[in-house]
Amino acid sequence: MKLLQDMVSPHLEQLLSAKGVEKAIWEPMLQPSREASQGDLTLPCFPFASKLKMAPQAISDDLAESFPALESVLSVASVNGYLNFKAHPEWLAKAILSQQINVGSALKNTGSTGEKVLIEHTSANPNGPFHVGRARNAILGDTLVRLHRLHGDDVRAEYYVDDMGKQVGVLAWALANLSEQDVNQLLSEREPPSERWKDKADHQRVRWYQAAQILRKDAEENRKAEIEREIGSLVHASEHGDVEVLDSFESAYSPVLEGMLATLSRLGISYDTFTKESRFVVDGTVAELMRTLDALNIAGTADNGAGYLDLGQRGLKGKTEFFYRRGDGSSLYATRDVAYHIWKWGESHRLVNVLGEDHKLQAKQVGLTLEELDHPRPEVLFYSFIKLPEGKMSTRQGNVVFMDDLLEEAQAQASEVVRELRPEYDDEKVALIAEAVGTAAVRFNIIKVSPEKGFTFRWEEALAFEAGSAPFIMYAHTRACSIAKRAETLERSNIQCPAVESMPEGLLELLRLMCTHNDVLERSVREQKAHLFALHMLELANAYNGFYRDCPVVRDGRVDGFAYAMSEMARRLMRTGLEGLGINPIEEM
Structure with missing residues (x-):
């Protein structure tokens, strides 16, 4: 209870300083009591026992006996080496009546703390409807946005649109190459789409994506190789900033993204800004970044010409090579993520990312690379996945709860x-x-x-x-x-x-x-x-x-x-x- 701590701390400082215990030692230990029955604040006296050559119980007894009577304190008790403070209820009531409790607003930025925070969350691949597993990111992220605003921070909610990856490439290829009859035939063993969502593009277009994934797995070998070449060509062109291909990708995923956002809107989730991954390729930022990375003393080149950083020299364990450029000169997703974070640091004082636990390695790689370039790491909230009783949810496999x-x-x-x-x-x-x-x-x-x-x-x-x-x-x-x-x-x-x-x-x-x-x-x-x-x-x-x-x-x-x-x-x-x-x-x- 900070209200009580502000009242108690000056007197504790006086008593403990007289015993030779500095404020920097005891202040971090003054914490809310674990149980309300113990009190509202508790100070463990064990850490200064050796310095004072006294038993913890003797220290807490001495402090309790010496502590002055305060309007804010109902009782001070020494229990098993802990000093417990209980706030006086009449004083708490006065604090409430005198408007010392901040009510705040979760719906708008007030900037009362002076803190500027950019929270990137959701950023799901726009290839199908939100399932419950995907939605954990969006719900956690939106709640953080709201709580930061309630706290008084100036918050910006950001959605990073993955508009050039393999999954969007698969969707674009499917929509261009598969008929509705093809899709229905490929998905004939799956549950038919709900009539309720027949006009919602994310529910309809995901079927093209799922059908393409079946072909990539089960088609005759020559056909599979042909599909992979065609999809790979699209993705390769997008990674080199081919505007025509990027436009075709946008035409494929935009209706899906709109459907996803409609679902999130029903949950009260919205975003202040959307930033496309391709932006940093098209404007030359990624190319410039790769030249900068090439010049670092921890940079290396693989036999196929790919560029990497040896992050093992910076303490990374396990897979230490961070590849940022393919042998053909194109960038990887993580490279573009580094460029995106450098841009974000120009937009805000504090960055928070909400990521699934499967992104931990890449988050470490991106963080170490940012530090190598003299930029701070973002804060990352990792979350574990939601499963169905029969296993992990997968849009690709179709085993999801939408x-x-x-x-x-x-x-x-x-x-x-x-x-x-x-x-x-x-x-x-x-x-x-x-x-x-x-x-x-x-x-x-x-x-x-x-x-x-x-x-x-x-x-x-x-x-x-x-x-x-x-x-x-x-x-x-x-x-x-x-x-x-x-x-x-x-x-x-x-x-x-x-x-x-x-x-x-x-x-x-x-x-x-x-x-x-x-x-x-x-x-x-x-x-x-x-x-x-x-x-x-x-x-x-x-x-x-x-x-x-x-x-x-x-x-x-x-x-x-x-x-x-x-x-x-x-x-x-x-x-x-x-x-x-x-x-x-x-x-x-």
Whole structure:
């Protein structure tokens, strides 16, 4: 709890300096308590035991006994060598009433921190619809964008369009060479496309891509070799900046990308800028970069004329050769990625990339190359993949759960729940609430899991609406909105904070969580861990429900001024917190 830390630290500095313990030693160790029952802040005294020639328990006993009485501190306790501080609830209430808790906005840049951040996420190959596995990148990335904005950073959400790779080349070749009859015949053993998506280009064109992949694998040998030559020729031309070929690629993938973005829009995901990979080839940036890399003292040339950097000399383990130029003089994807990152550093103070765990080696190679060129490495959030019970998802193989289908199912299941609980709602209102609840359930199911943890997709988990899910938070918010609306027309008493002795448990927990709200947000954006904020929002919603139970805002037709003020702050924090998670903070459920 930073609010409490700011009050406690000067006194700890005075006491520990007198013992010869410098601030640089103890300050990083003053951390939030692991359990609320222990306190709000904890200082372990073990690290200075040898210096002071005292047992940790003796040190913590001495500090607890010497610590002065403060308005902000309810208790100071020495337990097993730990010094535990508990914030005074009345002081926390005053901090809330005096607007010391920042509410913020996740929907716009305020620039209040002075930090400028460019977050590149999604950047999926535009060759087919989003499946649940691909969408983890987009949902995590968009949530980071929103949380950084909520924190007060100036954020730019960037989509890097892979407009010249092998997968786009396969799609372009298929659309030019295969008829609809060819595609239907090649995919005859697969489930036919859903009628629901017959007008959505990403769902239609992916069939051409899948059909081409079958031909590349199963066609007669001469035919396979011919297909590979034709696709290879297209990709080679694109990598040399052939504008005509790049235009044909764009014609092939643009409708697919538009369909993908429509899906993401339904999840509340949008981008500020799109940058094409080919840009850096066409404008000569990549050619200039390769000449620069050629001149480095760790550069080498393979027998076939390909250029590489020996990054083993810079500490890279395993595969140490980073190839940046083919023998024919064309660039590789990673080379263009280096050029892209140099450009990005000219656009922002801080770069964050969201990448799948299979990109770890390339991210290391790109980072070391950037450092060799006197540019910093970007921060990278790696995430593990979502699998189906039967294995890894693959657009190529067709074993996927499309996000469009998941969202439709989520909306349908949410509609059933809403109709059962609110039979008086008309169809329009049910549809509005069901869409908000369904998309929230899908997003939250992904956000709440730590990125480095893979998990298996299960329909029943993705569509859960009980405690521990987004609808649980949304319902607490609608409860606060209902109270606010009811209180508008009623007489309200003056705000008078109750004495700590008369504060019920529900109020105590809500005060604590509201005063740590910004701390959790700050840590979430510093460490790029959106799940920490998601779990905090569950705790906040649960605490609000306890407050609602223990502290009536309206009693006998009159509004309690203090309880109303606390309810309103919780409502505002839940609203902006939900927006930070990309969840629509509807006011009725």
